[in-house]
Amino acid sequence: MSLTPDIVSERREVGLIRAIGLIFKKDILIEWRSKSRLTGMSCYAITLLMLFAFAVGPDPVMLQKHASAYVWMSVVTVSTLLLSQSFQNELESDALEGLLLVPVPPAAIYYGKALSNFVWILLLEIISLPFAVLLFQLDLTSEPLMFTAVFLLGAGGVAAPGTLYAGLTGRLAAQQLMLPVLLFPLLIPTVLSAVKATNLIITHDPFDQISAWFAVMCAFNAIYWTLCGVMFSKVVDE
Amino acid sequence: MEQLAIEAGDLSRRYGSRWSLARLNLEVKIGERFLIVGGNGSGKTTLLRLLSTALPRSGGSLSIFGVDPKENRHEVRSSLALLSHQSSIWEDLSGRENLEILGRLVGVDIDVGALLGKVKLEERPDPVRTYSAGMRKRLAFARLLIQRPRLALVDEPYGQLDPEGFDLVDSLIDELIDAGCTVVMASHLVERAAQKCDRALLLESGQERWLGASKDVPKAWRALHRGES
Amino acid sequence: MTDIPKKRSLKRATFLLISGILLILGAHAWGLTAPLNEVQMGITGRILYVHVPTAWVALLVFCIAFGAAIRVLWAGSKRADYIEEASLEVGVVLTIMLLVQGSIWGRATWETWWTWDPRLTSSAVMAISFAGILVLRGMLHDPDKRRTISAVSTIIAFMNVPVVYFSVKLLPSIHQLQSTPNTVDSEMHWPLRTAAFGFLFLSLGLIGLRARVAELRAIRTEEEPDLPPVPETLQVEV
Numbered sequence: 001m002s003l004t005p006d007i008v009s010e011r012r013e014v015g016l017i018r019a020i021g022l023i024f025k026k027d028i029l030i031e032w033r034s035k036s037r038l039t040g041m042s043c044y045a046i047t048l049l050m051l052f053a054f055a056v057g058p059d060p061v062m063l064q065k066h067a068s069a070y071v072w073m074s075v076v077t078v079s080t081l082l083l084s085q086s087f088q089n090e091l092e093s094d095a096l097e098g099l100l101l102v103p104v105p106p107a108a109i110y111y112g113k114a115l116s117n118f119v120w121i122l123l124l125e126i127i128s129l130p131f132a133v134l135l136f137q138l139d140l141t142s143e144p145l146m147f148t149a150v151f152l153l154g155a156g157g158v159a160a161p162g163t164l165y166a167g168l169t170g171r172l173a174a175q176q177l178m179l180p181v182l183l184f185p186l187l188i189p190t191v192l193s194a195v196k197a198t199n200l201i202i203t204h205d206p207f208d209q210i211s212a213w214f215a216v217m218c219a220f221n222a223i224y225w226t227l228c229g230v231m232f233s234k235v236v237d238e
Numbered sequence: 239m240e241q242l243a244i245e246a247g248d249l250s251r252r253y254g255s256r257w258s259l260a261r262l263n264l265e266v267k268i269g270e271r272f273l274i275v276g277g278n279g280s281g282k283t284t285l286l287r288l289l290s291t292a293l294p295r296s297g298g299s300l301s302i303f304g305v306d307p308k309e310n311r312h313e314v315r316s317s318l319a320l321l322s323h324q325s326s327i328w329e330d331l332s333g334r335e336n337l338e339i340l341g342r343l344v345g346v347d348i349d350v351g352a353l354l355g356k357v358k359l360e361e362r363p364d365p366v367r368t369y370s371a372g373m374r375k376r377l378a379f380a381r382l383l384i385q386r387p388r389l390a391l392v393d394e395p396y397g398q399l400d401p402e403g404f405d406l407v408d409s410l411i412d413e414l415i416d417a418g419c420t421v422v423m424a425s426h427l428v429e430r431a432a433q434k435c436d437r438a439l440l441l442e443s444g445q446e447r448w449l450g451a452s453k454d455v456p457k458a459w460r461a462l463h464r465g466e467s
Numbered sequence: 468m469t470d471i472p473k474k475r476s477l478k479r480a481t482f483l484l485i486s487g488i489l490l491i492l493g494a495h496a497w498g499l500t501a502p503l504n505e506v507q508m509g510i511t512g513r514i515l516y517v518h519v520p521t522a523w524v525a526l527l528v529f530c531i532a533f534g535a536a537i538r539v540l541w542a543g544s545k546r547a548d549y550i551e552e553a554s555l556e557v558g559v560v561l562t563i564m565l566l567v568q569g570s571i572w573g574r575a576t577w578e579t580w581w582t583w584d585p586r587l588t589s590s591a592v593m594a595i596s597f598a599g600i601l602v603l604r605g606m607l608h609d610p611d612k613r614r615t616i617s618a619v620s621t622i623i624a625f626m627n628v629p630v631v632y633f634s635v636k637l638l639p640s641i642h643q644l645q646s647t648p649n650t651v652d653s654e655m656h657w658p659l660r661t662a663a664f665g666f667l668f669l670s671l672g673l674i675g676l677r678a679r680v681a682e683l684r685a686i687r688t689e690e691e692p693d694l695p696p697v698p699e700t701l702q703v704e705v
Contacts, residue, residue, distance in 0.1 A: 254688060255688065261695075446698075462701055
């Protein structure tokens, strides 16, 4: 008494970690399939960098001083598009409901999507970095490890609350508006500390202040990666 | 006492101040083929979505294989599958990728080629976005089979299909029943679906108007419309 | 519908409102006419009677909103949702008042309308985040979704306030932070306390009335209508 046994095997229990991995891989695959969207977003980020530069004027000293702010502002701005897209993929044909009925635990959906968003935000940073180095004449070779850490923590700090809020606003007609309105106030600590830390790396940290900003970013990541997972389950689980 | 696949008492659901389903009492036995008919907006889809736990109920009681979804939704969800209007697919992936990913999430190994052959879906690498409505319906049936449901809830299985597709749906439903699955379907094609089922429920404005042997449902359907005209 | 307790709670809210206004008026009559011993701040220091209570009560009101949001999520309480809506609104108004008062005082004392003082900055962030939630509430039409989504955003926005405060505190301050005198002149003590209670009563009264408005609105649009009568079974000849 078994349905199409030669085609579909018996069901086995799927663990949480495995489910997270599967959702993560699926999201990476979907975004990878729509590479042109990613290219467009990179162009957007680079255009923003140039706009910031033009807005300030061709003053190399000034530009160098504010370079970290421009980089992070363009990354944060463009990442809202990335975040809302990650839920549009899920809502377009009710795939999210299908996942919940499988049933895939909401926590697996959240962490899978948040991790994939983390990867894409990181990629966005990596793509805009050489342009920033070029446009603002930066020297980042002195502290490669520190620099990587700032980028990782910054991407994590945007991805964790960003994924939750993209999910919250996913079905709204005004999502493109409401996502930044709700998300950006939350991102102040991340943006502030990422900008400051990047700036300190560029200026070779004369007063050794960077550890305080690292502490803020670590705390922020710890809080939001935990809290948002719980909250996401509450939202889809009604 | 014999266990029932579905047991609903005074099951109700409202949207705002409107009841889209009210006071529905329903018992479906294991292995039964149960048909829900009714006009547009009569509550067929709402009922199926309530049974699938996609929607929470506003009132009444419900148990699926003796389990209340409010008590243990995970268990209830593991035992059923819903084929809905929206096909729960990722538009940017191909049909094969959709099925493979779903299979891993469900926890089954699948022979995707054979499964696609079973639902008579030609394999192609394009994203599902490019599929026709009929192809999507076939893909949705493949999804249903992957979930190995004990209770299959199918909303408009014949919708958007060609006559050949009708026969395919019939044979898939037979196969589900042979495997011990319980099938609840909602359909506009009253005559066709009535042949396929054991019992039928006629809904109007979210309420039961008639319940009986499925072969008599076309008469009930006509009686309802005579009453209106 | 049980009408009598509702009327009583309305009466209580109105009573709180009126006594709050009277207390505030009394405290000001008292505080503004008292002899001025506060040398450091001069006449502008008298804004204290309205500024300090506004700050205290604004925080308290957001604590009420936070508590209500927790109750919404973990107890599924509808009443808590009305209270949450009411206290968010009152809280946002209080915070805007706080910012305006702070600006006026800042202009008089520091010759500037705005400084990046951690308290000032985090108050502004608080006002924006909670105002965003009120906007979001207006866009969500499904009452169940509105309840959970606004509760989740309220909890996160509330927890974000201290994070923003501490991260801004790390910034090297542009202005010399004004040192708050640990001991307010004893002449000011009692008027200040009276005013604080006045603001508290006024806000609680407003929350009570506003929550009732939310409830009435919900009754009109969402309250469970009576189930329709069971229709006749169709007669079919078999």
